[in-house]
Amino acid sequence: MENFNLDLNMESSEQRQSLQEQMECVDRLIQSCAVPTFVIDSHHRVILWNRACEALTGMNAAEVIGTYDLGKVFYGYERPVLADFVIDGNLMGVQNKYDMHSHSLLIPDGLQAERWYTDKNGKERYICFDAAPIRNNHGETIAAIETLQDITARKRAEEKLQRIAADLRESNDDIRSFAYIISHDLRAPLVNLKGFSSEMNLALRELAPIFESGISQLGEDERQKMEELFRKELPEALEFIDSSANRMDRLINAILKLSRLGVQKLKPKEVDTAKLAHSIIKSLAHQLEQRHATVHIGALPKVIADATAMEQIMGNLLDNAVKYLMTDRPGLIEIEAEISAEMTTFHIRDNGRGIDPADLEKVFEIFRRSGRQDVPGEGVGLAYVKTLVRRHGGRIWCASHPGEGSTFSFIIPQAPQTESGN
Amino acid sequence: MNEKPQPILLVEDDPGHVLLIEKNLRRACVENDIIKLDDGGKAVDYLFSEGEFASTDNPAPLLILLDINLPVLSGLQVLERIKADERTRRIPVVMLTTTDSPQEIEKCYDLGCNIYIVKPVNYVKFSEAIRNLGLFLPTVRTP
Secondary structure (H helix, E strand, C coil): CCCCCCCCCCCCHHHHHHHHHHHHHHHHHHHHCCEEEEEEEHHHCCCCCCCHHHHCCCCCHHHHHCCCCHHHHHHHHHHCCCHHHHCCCCCHHHHCCEEEEEECCCCCCCCCEEEEECCCCEEEEEEEEEEEEEEECCEEEEEEEEHHHHHHHHHHHHHHHHHHHHHHHHHHHHHHHHHHHHHHHHHHHHHHHHHHHHHHHHHHHHHHHHHHHHHCCCHHHHHHHHHHHHHHHHHHHHHHHHHHHHHHHHHHHHHHHHHCCCCCCCCCCEEEEEEEEEEEHHCCCHHHHHCCCCCEEEECEEEEEEEEHHHHHHHHHHHHHHHHHCCCCCEEEEEEEEECEEEEEEEEEECCCEEEEEEEEHHHHHCCCCCCCCCCCCCCCHHHHHHHHHCCCCCCEEEECCCCCEEEEEEEEECCCCCCCC | CCCCCCCCCEECCHEEEEEEHHHHHHHHHCCCCCCEEECHHHHHHHCCCCCHHCCCCCCCCCCCEEEECCCCCCHHHHHHHHHCCCCCCCCCCCEEECCCHHHHHHHHCCCCCCCCEEEECHHHHHHHHHHHHHHHHHHHCCC
């Protein structure tokens, strides 16, 4: 380590000796430090270049120490390093020299900056530079110390994350436009299917009197054939077209609703889930009575959530629990909550017919229904529920024993996650 | 009042929808001519006597039925042109669409459309909506 130009009044050789020892100690300390570190004095002269610095840059202390133009040595062209800005106490031009820079959060008058750096061997590294002034007792800057940290891995990870986030935004936008396409472009042909099958029905009705008068003039075989076509085949075909178009319309509406749920704005506020559970159970009273079912509602908390969404989540799950109860034993439904500092986990347990283990994931997919198809439904309720729970930053899952019952559990974080975008 | 009634301008690219709309307007005893155009560009050309309609006689429509998803210029772009121009801004515009997207409905009203009709898949409702429109026609004031 080259000595600082310190204005020290040496009283005795003992003191000088002691200072010499202290300097050596400091030198060993910095040399042993795993963080690449160098020091320049107030004349921009390099006076310290530690071993980690040698390893990172491929430049030996011998070639660097004593030089006045570290920027040129380091980057290969004329420019200041961060420590030069600290020495000059002037930040003019710093923003052009680095990808980003800021004042140090840890050291007064320190600077932090980042940029790509190509080392002697042509290897690209992303470096975080930290520079801070070294001051004497009078507060004058006599040198600046700078450390370099290779944060290439972090930078690459950040870049990757940003790419993934951009991809996600794009695919979210795709889903949004997909919803619009579904609602517009798929419905348009249905309007025609329904419209023209109805027009054909009208035409058939208008044809009827003409048919009646004409048919009597036909021979027996032809008459029977015509009767069959006119009274059975045609109306039947039209009926199928009509009911299929209706079904298609319902499916399109279901997809549309799901995609809108995925993007609609939540209005988080305090929701009393105990009150909510009681009111849903009250609305299901008739069905519960039919199944001789009992409902136990445990201690349920107030949560911060979208009130409508919570109602739909609980409503759908309880409705399902009742719908799939067995007819040969009294129904039992339990609603409980586990409360922790970060989240509330709700459990809705039933002793209904249960779900085949292979179907446990499938039940949350749109249009997928599990087991015997003897209960009416479109297969959309749980898909809505899953979307709504996900929108609250929670998750939902199901455990089940076929023939014994199912438990649907879902987590609502204490405060909904803040959402970015619209 | 023996002069020829003003026509109705129907801008719709789905030929099936055109036919269904026309049938139902006729059922509501609407006898006005119906000018049918299948893209937004043609609608603007007709209204402002431009392009292929530059040298033809284009009577101002009593009412414009405008689909939203149209080729060349969308229904919203056409609506914007109509409402921005002194010559056309008083003509009542009925937006027709298959989607009930709330944002889209809002946008249409913001741009000054007079009525927004969702073409329901349910044909009874569809024909009712169009026939009601036909019944409301006599009350439309000529600009």
